[in-house]
Amino acid sequence: MKHASNARIIRLMCSGRVDPQFIVDALAKGADGVLIGGCHPNDCHYVEGNYKCQRRLPITKKLVTEMGIDPRRVRLEWVSASEGVRFGQVVGEFTEEIRALGPLQLQEWSFDRAGADAQLARHGGDHA
Numbered sequence: 797m798k799h800a801s802n803a804r805i806i807r808l809m810c811s812g813r814v815d816p817q818f819i820v821d822a823l824a825k826g827a828d829g830v831l832i833g834g835c836h837p838n839d840c841h842y843v844e845g846n847y848k849c850q851r852r853l854p855i856t857k858k859l860v861t862e863m864g865i866d867p868r869r870v871r872l873e874w875v876s877a878s879e880g881v882r883f884g885q886v887v888g889e890f891t892e893e894i895r896a897l898g899p900l901q902l903q904e905w906s907f908d909r910a911g912a913d914a915q916l917a918r919h920g921g922d923h924a
C-alpha cells in the first residue's frame with residue numbers, strides 16, 4: 797500500500813473508535829491535518845462505527861474551527877482495508893490539500909485542554 801511518505805498511519809479497530817479528542821491531540825502535537833479512513837456504509841465490522849464517526853465529524857470540525865483551525869484539516873473518507881490503490885489516492889489528495897493550506901501555525905491558537913473538554917461536553921461529544 798503506497799501513500800505519501802509524510803503521512804503517519806495510526807490504526808484503530810474501527811472509525812467509530814476515533815474520539816474527537818484524538819484529533820485535537822494530533823493537531824496539538826504537530827499534525828497539519830487528520831484523515832480518518834472508515835469502512836464504507838454498511839461494511840463496518842462493528843455495524844455502526846462508521847456512522848458514529850460520521851455523526852461526530854461536524855462536532856469535531858466545529859471544535860477545531862472554534863480553536864482557530866481550518867476545518868478542512870480534518871476529513872473523513874470511506875476507504876476499506878482492501879482498497880490499497882484508493883487509499884493511496886485519498887492520502888495523496890489530502891496531503892496536497894493540506895500542503896496548499898500550509899503548516900498549522902500552533903501559535904495562532906492556544907491549546908486549552910480544559911476548554912476543549914468543555915467544548916466537547918457542550919456539543920454532546922460522547923467518548924464511547
Ligand code: FES
Nearest residue numbers: 810835840841845
Ligand atoms: S470496522 Fe467500523 S469503520 Fe471499519
